[in-house]
Each structure stands twice: as C-alpha cells, then as structure tokens.
Amino acid sequence: MKKIFFLLVALAMFISQLGIVVFAQGRVDHGLITGSKSGSTDWFVGSAKRGAAATTGGTAATTALVNHGGPVMNAPTIYIIWYGNWNQTNGSDNPAGQQIIRDWAANIGGSTHFNINASYPPNGSISGAVAYGGEATATGTSKRLSDSAIKTLVSNTITSGKLPKNANGIYFLVTSSDVTASSGFCTQYCGWHTHATISGSDIKYSFVGNAKRCLSGCAAQATVSPNGNPGIDGSISVMTHELEEATSDPDLNAWYDSSGAENGDKCAWTFGHFQYTVANGSFANVHLGSRDFLIQRNLMYSNGSWFCMTDTGHN
Numbered sequence: 009m010k011k012i013f014f015l016l017v018a019l020a021m022f023i024s025q026l027g028i029v030v031f032a033q034g035r036v037d038h039g040l041i042t043g044s045k046s047g048s049t050d051w052f053v054g055s056a057k058r059g060a061a062a063t064t065g066g067t068a069a070t071t072a073l074v075n076h077g078g079p080v081m082n083a084p085t086i087y088i089i090w091y092g093n094w095n096q097t098n099g100s101d102n103p104a105g106q107q108i109i110r111d112w113a114a115n116i117g118g119s120t121h122f123n124i125n126a127s128y129p130p131n132g133s134i135s136g137a138v139a140y141g142g143e144a145t146a147t148g149t150s151k152r153l154s155d156s157a158i159k160t161l162v163s164n165t166i167t168s169g170k171l172p173k174n175a176n177g178i179y180f181l182v183t184s185s186d187v188t189a190s191s192g193f194c195t196q197y198c199g200w201h202t203h204a205t206i207s208g209s210d211i212k213y214s215f216v217g218n219a220k221r222c223l224s225g226c227a228a229q230a231t232v233s234p235n236g237n238p239g240i241d242g243s244i245s246v247m248t249h250e251l252e253e254a255t256s257d258p259d260l261n262a263w264y265d266s267s268g269a270e271n272g273d274k275c276a277w278t279f280g281h282f283q284y285t286v287a288n289g290s291f292a293n294v295h296l297g298s299r300d301f302l303i304q305r306n307l308m309y310s311n312g313s314w315f316c317m318t319d320t321g322h323n
C-alpha cells in the first residue's frame with residue numbers, strides 16, 4: 009500500500025468527494041461515498057433526502073483521460089463467481105438478488121450506457137459489446153477475505169474448470185453481505201479490479217461486495233431502489249464502474265488521467281440529469297433488458313474533450 013491519495017473534484021453546482029486508492033500490487037479501488045448527508049448537496053436519495061434524485065454531477069469537461077499505451081478489451085466477457093451465503097432471509101442475499109446481477113451482466117453489453125466506452129480513440133478499439141459467460145460458486149468458510157484469498161478463489165474457479173480460462177474475461181467475485189474483504193471493503197472502497205497471471209494467462213478480475221453491508225457508504229439509494237434490493241442495486245453501479253475500468257484499463261497501463269483516476273473514478277457517485285422515478289419511488293437512469301438501474305455516469309470522449317455521461321446521449 010505505497011500510494012494512497014484522494015482526488016477532490018469540485019463540480020459546477022455540487023461538491024463531490026471520491027476516494028481513489030491505488031495499492032502497490034496494482035489493485036484499483038472504487039472509493040466510498042464520502043459526502044455529507046446534510047446540507048445543500050443531494051447525496052443519499054433514501055432516508056436522508058427522500059424524493060430527491062441522486063447526485064447529478066457537473067456537465068463541464070473533465071481533465072483528460074490519457075492513453076498510456078497498454079491494451080484495452082474490445083469486447084470482454086463477464087463471469088460471475090458467487091461467494092458466501094446467497095440463501096439468506098435478509099431480502100438481499102437471495103436468489104432474486106443474484107438474478108438482478110445476472111440480468112445486468114446479460115444486458116450491459118451494447119447498451120447506450122456501456123457504449124460510452126466505444127468513444128475512446130482509436131475508433132473501434134473498444135466495441136461496446138460485452139458477453140455474459142456464465143457463473144460459478146466458490147466455496148469457503150472465511151467471512152473476511154484477504155486480497156490474496158480473493159485471487160485464490162478466482163484462480164481455483166478457473167483451474168478447477170468451473171469457469172473457462174479466458175484472457176478476454178472479467179471475473180467478478182461477488183460476496184454476500186455477511187462477508188467482507190480485509191483490505192477495506194466498506195471502509196476504503198466498494199469494489200476494485202486488477203489482473204494477475206493465472207495458469208499462464210493474464211486474467212482480469214474484480215471484487216465487489218454486496219453493498220447491503222454498508223448502504224451509507226456504497227449505495228446511492230439506501231431505502232428504496234429500482235429492483236427493490238438496495239444492496240444489490242448499489243453493487244450494480246459499482247460493478248459497472250469496475251467493468252468499465254477493466255475494459256479501458258485491464259492491465260492498469262492504458263486509460264487513466266494524470267492523477268491515476270480511471271474512467272469510472274472520474275464520474276464516481278454522479279448519476280446525471282436523465283434520472284427518472286420507477287413505481288416504488290426510487291430513481292433510475294438506465295434501462296437494461298427488463299430492469300431499471302441507477303448506475304453512475306461514465307466518461308465519454310467527444311470532439312477532443314471528456315464528459316461524464318449517463319449514456320451516449322445524456323449527461
């Protein structure tokens with residue numbers, strides 16, 4: 009953990025704070041919500057400010073994302089690795105919650121949201137397509153996973169043949185809310201992505217915990233959410249963030265800015281001006297398949313500048 013820094017972004021009408029933490033082994037973290045729950049900023053739609061949309065964020069161009077020359081993923085494949093107890097009665101860690109994640113994985117590719125990544129030059133380097141390659145369950149008794157334990161779980165899932173070994177894959181280890189990650193889930197980050205050599209291949213993987221464990225830190229809507237599961241709905245925004253970063257910076261040597269921020273980091277915890285309410289009163293901004301989601305914005309390249317966008321047509 010040699011390099012820890014925080015980036016403060018002052019937006020036109022809002023103040024967003026997001027933490028970016030880059031660790032020595034190259035793990036790139038997606039920071040926590042750190043804004044105040046009170047005052048004039050519109051953090052936290054749920055109990056803190058019911059009826060208000062999630063933080064919109066500014067519309068001005070951001071500092072540039074820079075291509076450092078490393079590879080990007082043209083059309084990655086998502087794999088899901090479940091860990092923990094997904095048969096709980098807490099309304100979140102259950103088969104219905106897992107289905108929300110599957111539906112996200114199956115429908116994020118080619119969406120107007122994910123196609124933001126296809127704006128990065130040179131044209132065609134990132135296609136906007138994403139495949140869903142399937143799921144597996146990793147078993148273990150630990151409820152406090154170290155970074156190395158997470159790597160081992162991913163590695164064992166591949167070497168045992170539960171999931172194919174695919175250097176074009178992004179493997180998401182998703183934990184139930186009774187499980188944490190000892191390097192700082194809920195205290196330092198909501199998720200992270202990295203890569204490692206596993207069985208001779210460069211494997212990209214990500215850890216994302218169920219945001220139910222710390223709704224105030226890792227979910228924009230803590231009481232109601234588009235799919236009636238604030239923990240999983242919060243995790244979906246984090247998973248999208250990590251997917252977009254793993255696609256544009258899979259080996260941590262491609263797209264990031266002069267401060268080390270990847271695309272998702274530069275738009276973290278901002279949800280744009282295209283939010284709408286769904287039947288239960290929660291806010292959403294992206295429709296994928298048959299579901300609505302509230303997903304943070306991502307960075308789009310347009311005419312030489314970079315903007316946080318909800319999708320390719322809305323900021």
Ligand SMILES: [Zn+2]
Pocket residue numbers: 036037038039249250253270272273
């Ligand atoms: Zn990030």
